Amino acid sequence: MSFMYDEEIDGPLPTVDRADLATALRAGAPELEILTELEDLRPFECDGLAAYRTVPLLVVLPSTVYEVRAVLQIAAARGVPVVARGAGTGLSGGAMPLEKGILLVMAKFNRILEVDPHACIARVQPGVRNLAISQAVAQHDLYYAPDPSSQIACSIGGNIAENAGGVHCLKYGLTVHNILKLDMLTIDGELITLGADAFDSPGFDLLALFTGSEGMLGVVVEVTVKLLPKPQSVKVLMASFDDVACAGGAVADIIGAGVIPGGLEMMDNLSIRAAEDFVHAGYPVDAEAILLCELDGSQDDVEEDAERVGALLREAGATELRVARDEAERQRFWAGRKNAFGAVGRISPDYYCMDGTIPRRQLPRVLKEIARLSDEFSLKVANVFHAGDGNMHPLILFDANKPGEMDRAEALGGRILELCVEVGGSITGEHGVGREKINQMCVQFNSDEIEYFHAIKAAFDPSRLLNPGKNIPTLHRCAEFGKMHVHHGKLSFPELERF
Amino acid sequence: MSFMYDEEIDGPLPTVDRADLATALRAGAPELEILTELEDLRPFECDGLAAYRTVPLLVVLPSTVYEVRAVLQIAAARGVPVVARGAGTGLSGGAMPLEKGILLVMAKFNRILEVDPHACIARVQPGVRNLAISQAVAQHDLYYAPDPSSQIACSIGGNIAENAGGVHCLKYGLTVHNILKLDMLTIDGELITLGADAFDSPGFDLLALFTGSEGMLGVVVEVTVKLLPKPQSVKVLMASFDDVACAGGAVADIIGAGVIPGGLEMMDNLSIRAAEDFVHAGYPVDAEAILLCELDGSQDDVEEDAERVGALLREAGATELRVARDEAERQRFWAGRKNAFGAVGRISPDYYCMDGTIPRRQLPRVLKEIARLSDEFSLKVANVFHAGDGNMHPLILFDANKPGEMDRAEALGGRILELCVEVGGSITGEHGVGREKINQMCVQFNSDEIEYFHAIKAAFDPSRLLNPGKNIPTLHRCAEFGKMHVHHGKLSFPELERF
Numbered sequence: 001m002s003f004m005y006d007e008e009i010d011g012p013l014p015t016v017d018r019a020d021l022a023t024a025l026r027a028g029a030p031e032l033e034i035l036t037e038l039e040d041l042r043p044f045e046c047d048g049l050a051a052y053r054t055v056p057l058l059v060v061l062p063s064t065v066y067e068v069r070a071v072l073q074i075a076a077a078r079g080v081p082v083v084a085r086g087a088g089t090g091l092s093g094g095a096m097p098l099e100k101g102i103l104l105v106m107a108k109f110n111r112i113l114e115v116d117p118h119a120c121i122a123r124v125q126p127g128v129r130n131l132a133i134s135q136a137v138a139q140h141d142l143y144y145a146p147d148p149s150s151q152i153a154c155s156i157g158g159n160i161a162e163n164a165g166g167v168h169c170l171k172y173g174l175t176v177h178n179i180l181k182l183d184m185l186t187i188d189g190e191l192i193t194l195g196a197d198a199f200d201s202p203g204f205d206l207l208a209l210f211t212g213s214e215g216m217l218g219v220v221v222e223v224t225v226k227l228l229p230k231p232q233s234v235k236v237l238m239a240s241f242d243d244v245a246c247a248g249g250a251v252a253d254i255i256g257a258g259v260i261p262g263g264l265e266m267m268d269n270l271s272i273r274a275a276e277d278f279v280h281a282g283y284p285v286d287a288e289a290i291l292l293c294e295l296d297g298s299q300d301d302v303e304e305d306a307e308r309v310g311a312l313l314r315e316a317g318a319t320e321l322r323v324a325r326d327e328a329e330r331q332r333f334w335a336g337r338k339n340a341f342g343a344v345g346r347i348s349p350d351y352y353c354m355d356g357t358i359p360r361r362q363l364p365r366v367l368k369e370i371a372r373l374s375d376e377f378s379l380k381v382a383n384v385f386h387a388g389d390g391n392m393h394p395l396i397l398f399d400a401n402k403p404g405e406m407d408r409a410e411a412l413g414g415r416i417l418e419l420c421v422e423v424g425g426s427i428t429g430e431h432g433v434g435r436e437k438i439n440q441m442c443v444q445f446n447s448d449e450i451e452y453f454h455a456i457k458a459a460f461d462p463s464r465l466l467n468p469g470k471n472i473p474t475l476h477r478c479a480e481f482g483k484m485h486v487h488h489g490k491l492s493f494p495e496l497e498r499f
Numbered sequence: 500m501s502f503m504y505d506e507e508i509d510g511p512l513p514t515v516d517r518a519d520l521a522t523a524l525r526a527g528a529p530e531l532e533i534l535t536e537l538e539d540l541r542p543f544e545c546d547g548l549a550a551y552r553t554v555p556l557l558v559v560l561p562s563t564v565y566e567v568r569a570v571l572q573i574a575a576a577r578g579v580p581v582v583a584r585g586a587g588t589g590l591s592g593g594a595m596p597l598e599k600g601i602l603l604v605m606a607k608f609n610r611i612l613e614v615d616p617h618a619c620i621a622r623v624q625p626g627v628r629n630l631a632i633s634q635a636v637a638q639h640d641l642y643y644a645p646d647p648s649s650q651i652a653c654s655i656g657g658n659i660a661e662n663a664g665g666v667h668c669l670k671y672g673l674t675v676h677n678i679l680k681l682d683m684l685t686i687d688g689e690l691i692t693l694g695a696d697a698f699d700s701p702g703f704d705l706l707a708l709f710t711g712s713e714g715m716l717g718v719v720v721e722v723t724v725k726l727l728p729k730p731q732s733v734k735v736l737m738a739s740f741d742d743v744a745c746a747g748g749a750v751a752d753i754i755g756a757g758v759i760p761g762g763l764e765m766m767d768n769l770s771i772r773a774a775e776d777f778v779h780a781g782y783p784v785d786a787e788a789i790l791l792c793e794l795d796g797s798q799d800d801v802e803e804d805a806e807r808v809g810a811l812l813r814e815a816g817a818t819e820l821r822v823a824r825d826e827a828e829r830q831r832f833w834a835g836r837k838n839a840f841g842a843v844g845r846i847s848p849d850y851y852c853m854d855g856t857i858p859r860r861q862l863p864r865v866l867k868e869i870a871r872l873s874d875e876f877s878l879k880v881a882n883v884f885h886a887g888d889g890n891m892h893p894l895i896l897f898d899a900n901k902p903g904e905m906d907r908a909e910a911l912g913g914r915i916l917e918l919c920v921e922v923g924g925s926i927t928g929e930h931g932v933g934r935e936k937i938n939q940m941c942v943q944f945n946s947d948e949i950e951y952f953h954a955i956k957a958a959f960d961p962s963r964l965l966n967p968g969k970n971i972p973t974l975h976r977c978a979e980f981g982k983m984h985v986h987h988g989k990l991s992f993p994e995l996e997r998f
Contacts, residue, residue, distance in 0.1 A: 118755045119860050141757070163699065174699060176707070177676070190947050198856035198889055198924040200662065200673060202932045202943060203952050203971060208675070208707030229757025256617045258640070258728025300799030357697035361618050390697055425697040433701045444701060448689050453702050455958030459951060472702060 003052045003435050005098055009477045010469040013100040014079045018057055021080060021102070025060060029070035033108075035059040044103050047085065048150070049093035049436055051350075051400075056083070056097030063108040065221045069189040072219065075102055076187050081465050084215040086127065086158025089150040091353060092434030094162060094214045094470055101468075104219065106157050112136050113222070120227045121180060121197070126157025126220045130164075133225060142227040145172035148430065149338055157220050163212030165430035167263040167294070167337075170388035174430070176211040178226050184210065184218035187461045197224065209456070214432055215467040217460040231296035234262070235306050236330045239318035240287035244268055244371075244383070247289035248363030250316035251387040254293065255360060257312055259305050262296040264388030268367075271340050271382040271395070278343035281336030282329070284320060291318075291387065292337055340384040341395065348380070348397035352409045355431035356420035360390045369419055370394055377412040379405070391429030392420070418443050433471045441471075442478035450475060502551045502934050504597055508976045509968040512599040513578045517556055520579060520601070524559065528569040532607075534558040543602050546584065547649070548592035548935055550849075550899075555582070555596030562607040564720045568688040571718065574601055575686050580964050583714040585626065585657025588649040590852060591933030593661060593713045593969055600967075603718065605656050611635050612721070619726045620679060620696070625656025625719045629663075632724060641726040644671035647929065648837055656719050662711030664929035666762040666793070666836075669887035673929070675710040677725050683709065683717035686960045691717065708955070713931055714966040716959040730795035733761070734805050735829045738817035739786035743767055743870075743882070746788035747862030749815035750886040753792065754859060756811055758804050761795040763887030767866075770839050770881040770894070777842035780835030781828070783819060790817075790886065791836055839883040840894065847879070847896035851908045854930035855919035859889045868918055869893055876911040878904070890928030891919070917942050932970045940970075941977035949974060 007013055022036050035041055036058045045053040057080070062068045075082045081101035088095055097103045109125035112133065116122070117140035122133060130151040134143040147166035148154055154164070159175045160182065172178065181195035195207035210217055241247040247266055254264065267275065268289050276283045283290060291313070295305045310321055324330035336343075344351050358366050367383065374381040380397040394416055398409040417427040417440045427433070427440040441450070453472040457464070473481075506512055521535050534540055535557045544552040556579070561567045574581045580600035587594055596602045608624035611632065615621070616639035621632055629650040633642040646665035647653055653663070658674045659681065671677065680694035694706035709716055740746040746765055753763065766774065768787050775782045782789060790812070794804045809820055823829035835842075843850050857865050866882065873880040879896040893915055897908040916926040916939045926932070926939040940949070952971040956963070972980070 116860075118751060119858060120755065163704075165699070173676075176704065177672075192948055192951065196856075196923065196925045197858040198919075198928075200664070200856055200890075200928055201925050202927045202936065202940060203948075204712055204955055205662075205675065205707045205710065206951065206955075208704045209955075211704065213703055252617060256619065298797075298800045298803055300803070301797045304797055304799070357695075357699055359618060359696045361615075391699075420697075424695065426695045426700050428701045429697075429699055437701065441701060449691055449702075452691065452705065452958060456703055456705075456708075456955060459954030459958055 003093065004054065005469045009480055010474055011464060013081060013098065013468070015100060016057065016078060016080050021078065022058060024074050024078070025071060028074050029062070029067045032067045032070070033061040044085070044088070044097060044105065047088040047093060047095040048091045049096065049434065052093055052096060052435065054097050054099050056103040057099060057101055059103045059105055061105045061108055065185070068104070068219055068221060069185055071102065071104060072185055072187055073189040075465060076463070079463065079465065081468050083467050084161070084219050086155035086161065087129065087153050089154040090158055090162055090434060091355065091431040092428070092436040094432050094434035095158070096435050106155065109157070109221065115140070117142060121224055122227055123222065123224045124156060126160070126223060127155050130154050130156055130159055137227055141230045143230055144225055145178050145228050146175050149341070156223055156225065160211050160220055160223060161213070161215050162430070162432035165386070165391065167265060167386065169430070170264060170386065171260045171262050172228065176208050179207070179211065179223055180226055181224040182207065182210065182220050183222040184220045186218045187463070187465050192218065212432065214434060214471040216457055216471055217466065231262070233299040233302040234294060234296045234330065235302050236324040236333050237293045237306060237309060237313070238322045238333055239291045239293070239313040240284045240320040241289045241291070241317060242287065242319055243317065244289045244367045245364035246317040247291050248367050248387070250291060250313055250318065251363055252360045253312045253316050254309055255388060257308065259309055261293050261309070261388060263292065263294040265292045265337050266290070266383070266385055266387035267337065267340060268383040270380060271344065271384045274343040274347050274382065275336035275340045278346055279335045279339050281332045283336055287319070292333055337384070344382050344395050344397065349399040349401065350406070352396040352398065352413055354392065354394045354396065354413050354416055355429050356392050356417050356425060356427055357429040358390045358392065358420050358423050358425035362423040362425070363387065363390065366392070366419060366423060370416060373412060373415055377408050379409055379412055386429065390425065414440065435470055438470065438473050438477065439481045441473045442481045447475055447478060450478065502592065503553065504968045508979055509973055510963060512580060512597065512967070514599060515556065515577060515579050520577065521557060523573050523577070524570065527573050528561070528566045531566045531569070532560040543584070543587070543596060543604065546587040546592060546594040547590045548595065548933065551592055551595060551934065553596050553598050555602040556598060556600055558602045558604055560604045560607055564684070567603070567718055567720060568684055570601065570603060571684055571686055572688040574964060575962070578962065578964065580967050582966050583660070583718050585654035585660065586628065586652050588653040589657055589661055589933060590854065590930040591927070591935040593931050593933035594657070595934045605654065608656070608720065614639070616641060620723055621726055622721065622723045623655060625659070625722060626654050629653050629655055629658055636726055640729045642729055643724055644677050644727050645674050648840070655722055655724065659710050659719055659722060660712070660714050661929070661931035664885070664890065666764060666885065668929070669763060669885065670759045670761050671727065675707050678706070678710065678722055679725055680723040681706065681709065681719050682721040683719045685717045686962070686964050696723065711931065713933060713970040715956055715970055716965065730761070732798040732801045733793060733795045733829065734801050735823040735832050736792045736805060736808060736812070737821045737832055738790045738792070738812040739783045739819040740788045740790070740816060741786065741818055742816065743788045743866045744863035745816040746790050747866050747886070749790060749812055749817065750862055751859045752811045752815050753808055754887060756807065758808055760792045760808070760887060762791070762793040764791045764836050765789070765882070765884055765886035766836065766839060767882040769879060770843065770883045773842040773846050773881065774835035774839045777845055778834045778838050780831050782835055786818070791832055836883070843881050843894050843896065848898040848900065849905070851895040851897065851912055853891065853893045853895065853912050853915050854928050855891050855916050855924060855926055856928040857889045857891065857919050857922050857924035861922040861924070862886065862889065865891070865918060865922060869915060872911060872914055876907050878908060878911055885928065889924065913939065934969055937969065937972050937976065938980045940972045941980045946974055946977060949977065
């Protein structure tokens, strides 16, 4: 079943004349930048899920809240769908355009409006880059904690849409834990404030509901983020293992012992070798797996935790243990991890990056099963991931030019995600559902649960104009998916019978 | 405007015959305990908001998920409203019964089903007491972090309904940050699982939406909570101030310096004297305010933070600084704070406990304004609160037997909550909206925002059978409240005009 929008399965869309729509938008917002020529539209045909491309009907780049409102109101009046886009770095196709829809690019909303170092908050526009926030507040020894690998480019608005995580989310939480308040426009152009400057807000928690909703409930126009004081001290340990499952076990040991590292990352042999060839991080190329464990906090605390973690790693079977001697070596250790995807891209014509989450204690079992599936599908899989929070990123290596390999990679990816669900995890950690996981949502949730998602969607956007076809599958799609889908007799859904 | 359910303002309810309903329930769930006699119903006529009482139509005490489902399905079929109740300790009347409704008491769901010390989670039934979780896992050196003052009695199900906090939520978060997954029954008796064993779940964040929804979306039947390792070391500092605003300023200084205390509490002179008379905590009875600051973590860290905090407190104008010398003194320091409400109850025939939240930096301004309002209304106000997260608990002292005092106390309470909204805060911190704050919701939110709450409610419970009249006011109620309500020309709502 294709990742592309399918009107029969995902719902019909009206056919709208591009020139007519552009004329209406110009009338409603005279200063609005509108792109309608194919050569201008082409750069927006995909986001970070680059294997799937659609040229949008047209692109708008508003620079004021009034312009965003005008676009939404005109779209609502004409029944034209709207896909909002931040920096376009998302990996699940959440900002993939529709050929019958407007692509609303928020890139011009790039101002940091206010920094209050005393209250540890910043008020920013949604197009501000994630890293730009930390850079702007570094003078106050503060930073913004969530750090997706794309943080140099990705925008805070996109981070909210996908509830982005990163290396540090194990200790400091996801985007939803690091924002206080946001202003958003509904499809009707109403301005709604979610959350508050205070730490809690009465009524239903719409701020959390909105975070991770992938542009299906409204369009963010302003956000207040929390800032954290920079840790006094940081230390990175690298442990080598000659068995992947042992490395997985060590992760559970560390967390179970009550240490919450700033980051706890794992790479398998294939990733280690690819990364080492690429950035010369100093990784042990013969190891079956390495763990990178970053500890942050006060100097004494970090020293103490480093000793405990070192002992736990040795007990778990680490064959070598190294501590980054200085900041330069620490940066090198991380450079390998942060460039792992790019490094794998050098050794394979194509790769498919998965993003499943599992309970930590299931790591050894799941890693073994992925190795078995890799054999079964005759496709290599490199494992690079946020081990501490059980967020796996298996990279499936394939060559799209070889007949059938891409389909096989997709099928293997589906099996890995179902495995995640089977062990009590979920089909996405931090990349979101977008278009990519739309079928797997039918595995994660039963039709009753999906109906509640649709009911919530309908509460905000009854005409389904905001990012249709993403995040929440239609029941029709799940029925079709069920027909073609073999359940392996293992998947279980919560039923009353277990009580 | 009264706190009692008003069918004209809150929506009509059908009149149901008690005996008929009991017969139907007995037929649907033969083992179900059902109370129908007035003497049995009386103990359930209120929760912790004891000033307002209603005898329910009948009470059921199910002991299985099947029985809960039977009750909900029978209620749904007959259009009878259902109010779920945990331990009945809630302070905003969230579990206040309806004279035309079933009170669903979850007290028999009191089993801890599973503790997994390795994964740091526990699976429990909703009627389990908050403190019982920490007691059950203490052998593994773990604990459950949220600690409302009622933790010895309150249930985890009620904690979820109100998104309960406590002294430690500044550092460790509210209930929503400390649960992973829950199973709930909808009004139609469908079992829905929200969240996952993994750290994130795809689709809309229904777990966060449900937490704090005050029993309006479904009934929790099982919950998986996160457990934390007990801190190695704990230390409490007590600082005295001769000016309340200075104490408020010190709070912002501490947080602004990057120290996140385990707890940071403030009491004013009236509370100090009441508490000292009651529990002999060793408080300085001449101080205008005290701050209690608890630091937890590794031994070295705590020592270091204690020095920094001590210096900051002195700079902020502390006149005396004491560190609890041992565990016994630490417990005494906290005993005064934890019994402050009871202590105030000894010096006044009645008191009205408020629960507003404000941005920390507004503490000095708001404390001054509360003092002014106290004079204006000729009612004493004792201030006891979670200063670190800006969660205020002004206690308004009054005598219900003196004509007009109770109305004046309510009016003063309303003014204090509006003041919280005015400075960018909210009308509730951890006690919830329930019945008590239903009118103030009309101040916190505009009618567009309230319509979204209703639309979400309708997605789960279109017939409004689950806890009607709580949490989200009808638009009719807000219109009535607006008529009687003087806005003081100061309240502002987010409008597009500010952009």
